[in-house]
Amino acid sequence: MLSVPQANILPQFIDPRQLAKQGATLTGQIDPDLCSRLAEAVIKISEPIISSLVFHVEDSGRKAIHIKSSTTVLVSCHRCLDAMSLPLQCDTIIGIVWTEDEAGTLPKELDPWIVAEEGDIAELLEDELLLALPFVIYHDETACSVNLGSLSSEKEFNEKIDSPKNPFEVLRELKDSIFDK
Ligand SMILES: [Zn+2]
Structure with missing residues (x-):
């Protein structure tokens, strides 16, 4: 879990290249209203989505963001169908690129973010959390009601x-x- 003041709501739209040049760090919550895809993928997003984004320029000159995000969601156990609480988090380094072709040139450890001058960080963070969501989820055997x-x-x-x-x-x-x- 990241310790971040929870009242701080992240801006939705930012200029990622400018922030990378500045070496900026953004921390706070994503506005839950901007996370409808994640909300639909689970029963409920039960805790605020707390994130930190560290913008930087790598040694190669590549502009990048180290993002960490965590929340807790309520999901159905696929065995007993009861609701269960699931901590969800991501910790990823994102390479900022203009085009799909440029994305293909990124080193493997960077996930591409294809973005123009202005990027939607709520969408980016939601994508990463959706990727972190397991396809099938079960209670531990001892906790499951089946x-x-x-x-x-x-x-x-x-x-x-x-x-x-x-x-x-x-x-x-x-x-x-x-x-x-
Ligand atoms: Zn279960």
Whole structure:
């Protein structure tokens, strides 16, 4: 958890290259109204999304941002479907680029942010938190209200809930149906 004054709301739009030149640091909360995609992906965002963004110029001359963000969300356990609390955080270094081509030239340790003069940092931070959200989430076995004793293994359980179709199958069919037309 980052310790940041919670009342401090981050600006939504910033000039990332200017801030990198200045070596600026921004800390605070993202306005929850700007995080509707994350809000829809979970039952509830239960704690403020606290973030820090350290803007800097790397030795290579590349303008970059070290972002850290954390919150807690309420999600459904995929085994018992009860709500469970899940701490969510990201810690990533972002390379600021103008174009997709330029993004391809970044070293592997930098995630690209393709951005014009003005960038939306709420959107950037929300994207990173969505990436940090696990695809499937379970309680610890001891905390889960589904009795695993009745299933011979977790694998068997997963096969049961995945049947009859796994998500990739569904995606492939969807893709085929779009491209066949
Ligand atoms: Zn559970």
